[in-house]
Amino acid sequence: MENAVPHRLYLKEDQIPTQWYNLRADMPEPPEPMRLPNGAVAKPEDIAPVFCDELVAQELDDVTAQFDIPEPVREMYKIYRPSPLCRAYNLEQALGTPARIYYKFEGNNTSGSHKLNSAIAQAYYAKAQELEGITTETGAGQWGTALAEAADHFGLDLDVFMVKCSYEQKPFRRNIMETFNANVTPSPSDTTEIGRKMLAEHPDSSGSLGTAISEAVERALNIPENKGRYTLGSVLNQVVLHQSIIGLESYEAFKELGEYPDIVIGCAGGGSNLGGLIAPFMRDKLKGVRPDTRFVAVEPASCPSLTRGRYAYDFADTGQTCPLAKMYTLGSGFLPSPDHAGGLRYHGMSPIVSKLKADGYLEAVAVKQTDIFAAAVEFARLETILPAPESAHAIFQAMEEAKRCAETGEEKTILFGLTGTGYFDMVAYDAYNRGHMTDHIPTDEELEVGFATIPSIPGLQ
The missing domain is CATH 3.40.50.1100 (Rossmann fold)
Incomplete structure (x- = not known):
């Protein structure tokens, strides 16, 4: 097999x-x-x-x-899709785990993600x-x-x-x-x-x-x-819809392999790649077909909307010009530290992902950037892809789950999203390799500044 x-x-x-x-x-x-x-x-x-x-x-x-994908869009997709579902054999061996680790690689195009x-x-x-x-x-x-x-x-x-x-x-x-x-x-x-x-x-x-x-x-x-x-690149329902192509291709590939993931992991900033990756697998969970599948969102400890935020209606933008969304949020006035995972530095989270978290279908963890870069470097050396800092959050958690399998002997199947490459993130890798990288985890007092900007809406919150 x-x-x-x-x-x-x-x-x-x-x-x-x-x-x-x-x-x-x-x-x-x-x-x-x-x-x-x-x-x-x-x-x-x-x-x-x-x-x-x-x-x-x-x-x-x-x-x-279901929404039909327009033919001109599918024609453009053919330039770089389908993207590969990869088996991380070298990583499995290095971790000494009985787990099978797969990742859906979305970085094989000029945008790198x-x-x-x-x-x-x-x-x-x-x-x-x-x-x-x-x-x-x-x-x-x-x-x-x-x-x-x-x-x-x-x-x-x-x-x-x-x-x-x-x-x-x-x-x-x-x-x-x-x-x-x-x-x-x-x-x-x-x-x-x-x-x-x-x-x-x-x-x-x-x-x-x-x-x-x-x-x-x-x-x-x-x-x-x-x-x-x-146009917005994450958070919105429409974007999660478009990104469902990641999960749909993964689902079909697993069918060809006769496999199915026990754990699905994605990095989370606005939530679109995560929502797209988990979509068909979450459908199986919601319908009772695969009720035991776990879903884990991984976010930076410096911008912890899912793990330390409030589930409330909030503005999507700092200027408070956009409509409000019900989401896990740190407040539109929250100013994150200038971490290297820039794509995850957003104060809120997709309403879809937020609802799944609030209803208990999705777990969330927050990770320090020095830890995710350690995982990124190990992954790069073993699998020969230099991951984006954002993607490295999912890599870190996949490794943690695989290590637990090594301890328990469980032969779980793990799927994570490798959302992009890190070849334009060399300032970050240089800082890590030279020992200059630091971590910032906001205090409760710092978070309160952002929470204070969450609007009060009569009858809602």
Whole structure:
């Protein structure tokens, strides 16, 4: 049996899913609806000025289980999909574990991450609506890179607001975005009203995803003739929907192997890759087909929304211009430390992931960055892929679970998401290798500053 499992299993092109899967349709209770600041449930016309019409429909639909993937999107997917399901034989041997460790590798494309799965879809819908420009934010740079590729392919102008600490740490990410004709601005910036306000309050701010989102939304709303929209790379229901292609391909690959994961692990910042990876496996759990499967979200200890946050309605952005989502949150005013896992430095979490956690279907752990880099280095040496710092959170937890199997003798099957590569994160690897990396775990007092910005909504919270 062992010899029948290849190091990398690639599905065929005709096995690329033709539909995305909407996990909300099978949840016992769907996530709480998006709301306006006055507490009213958001209607399509309330968010249509911000998002493309088709994306609005996907965002608000808790009933439809399957959404057709447009043919132009599938054609673009074929450039880099299906992505491989890999067996980590060397890692298993090094850990002396009876566990079987698999990872779904999403880094084998120019953007270097899973982000392209949703970027292509969102750019396509913008073009189909005859828009001229789109805007976005990016943390570590993977989303901005992916959207730059997608926007260029469909002939759209793109403005990217990149979190300042990542803008400074990863100049080559910026260079790639510019190669694909994107305009990249460090956030907070003096190019928007919200950015100027943030700089006045925090002149030395290293930025946050919440602030970058606010700037991108403001820019989108000011594109002439209503020809612009904002796009988001994580958190939203629509993005989790697009990322379900990760889980759907993994599910099909496991069927070919005659395997099924006992534990599914993903890194968690906004929650889209995690939500996409777990989607079909969580469906089996919710329907009682595989009730014992465990799901683990791994987040940075420096930005611990799932493990130390509050489950409440909160703004998605620091400028409080977006509608509110019910999620685990540290407060839109929380300013995370400038850790190297920039893509996980978001104050909140996907409403879908948050609901699953609140209802007891999903576990969460928080990990220090020195620990995740130790795991990243060991993985790189054994499996020859240099992982992104974000992905290394999942690697760390997979190793922990495998070590427990070595102690108990249990032959569990572990699946984790390797969301991207770390070849643009060499400042981080240099800091770790030279012993200069430090950890920051916010105190309760620091968290209270963010919690104080969570809005009070009569009748809701």
